[in-house]
Amino acid sequence: MSKFQFPESILSRPVYGTLAPRPGKSHLMIADAEGAEALLELADRDENLMANSHIIYLPKDTGETYVDRLRAAGPNQLYVGPSFAAATQRIRHVLGQAHMGLQVYLTGTEGLIGQAMNEATAVGIPHTAIQTEHRGSVARRMQCVHCKGITEDVTTDPFVCSHCGLNLFVRDHYSRRLAAFQGVCIDAEDPGNVPDPVELYS
């Protein structure tokens, strides 16, 4: 299942839409894993879009599943990379060379969308002008509010901080600056009293 309808939550929690082609002479699309499906649907909606598009794609655990289909959609440029960190230099370079009118499309997991959003807003694109669509895993990028370490791809609540080892409760409280949700120690009052972890949204 690549689409997931998040239940309504606090105001801090990001909400995602559905990508739609927008007018503009150049388009930057950043996606991971099943986000490729959203890009393929986008390509179907406007046959001229891909010729002016630069796709930065991180397949993660989907491997080669979507790569050939993305290439067949005919983007002006397609980069396939192993991680967001590996793609960051390229993203910054593309944004650094871009002009007003560039359209940005972000799709895939929340961690990818949030981090790519930060790169785009850092060069002056208002977040309201950046399109996002969630696809694939509901895993979260979490910040431990105690040690400030980031744990990627968290799928259970609670979870163990990969930096300091505290048992963290997964909150919907989100930081746009960090592109991460906040994890708070769940057994501070009564150390060791930790509920059994459950899959997020299970």
Added chain:
Amino acid sequence: MSAAPQKAKAGAEKIDVLVSAVVPLNDLVTRFEFKRTDGKDFPPFSAGAHTVVEMQDEGRTRLNPYSLMSDPADTSTYAISVRRDDQGRGGSLFMHQNVSQGDPMVITYPVNLFALDLRARKHIFFAGGIGITPFMAMIAQLERSNGHWELHYAARSPELASYATELKAKHPSNVHVYYDSENQAIDLGHLLEGQPLGTHAYVCGPAGMIQWVHTTAAELGWPEDNVHSEEFLAPQPGKPFQVRLCRSDITIDVGENESLLEAMERCGVDAPFLCRGGACGQCETDVVEHSGTFDHRDHWLDEAEHASGEKIMPCVSRFLGETLVLDR
């Protein structure tokens, strides 16, 4: 010490001033400079702000908004530039014909509906005619903060291009002037296309020019939030009509040459307002009952709100028909 005085009445707080200079710039435009009557400094303002000038015209109070065009860092003086409109309702004519140096006047605290977005990497200004005034203050502000800006200024002719010569002399590489009389025009599409990411565009001028910049920018994929504009509408005359103000419990007549807001003020109703030009939203009023047609002229309400018949902006909009009851 920065807090504005508590608002007791509608509109922004007022300041008593003396006209310290009247400087004719060309056939149509005159600059008026003000000092405070009490000798103190003016409140600081952010570039793009306007003040509402109160004119006592033979028993009638005229209230017209004008952009502050002086350097925001200079709190000793406020300056506005007024273009004479011979076909207008008379405010600008009053300024040109009846105001001289030394006269006492009343103006309001500055209100900014057209502020710079200081997150911008670059600011690109489009001015048409007298629309140059807010950019005079913006340029002064950005020059102090080392801001990155450029100005594209269209005017009818060199004679009528207020401040063009001085701007061009001070900032030769940032200022571009275009004269209708020499068939020069702003190459808008080309300019918008080439701007670096994070540029904000600002336009002040005739309605057609504002629309042109918004439409062209949208077609080129500019985010709506990066295009700023300001247009003050002068209330247009129209057929007289009657209004019942249910909270004040009176029925008033709105004359042909006054706005609904002005009629309410004439009858002693303390109705809220700020810009008096359909832009700020302050005077938004609920309609309790109506049978007839609204003549909506503001920029504040959206199309759905205009169609709903539930709200009206009394500063510029009018009504035609049998009954209109407002919650005021």
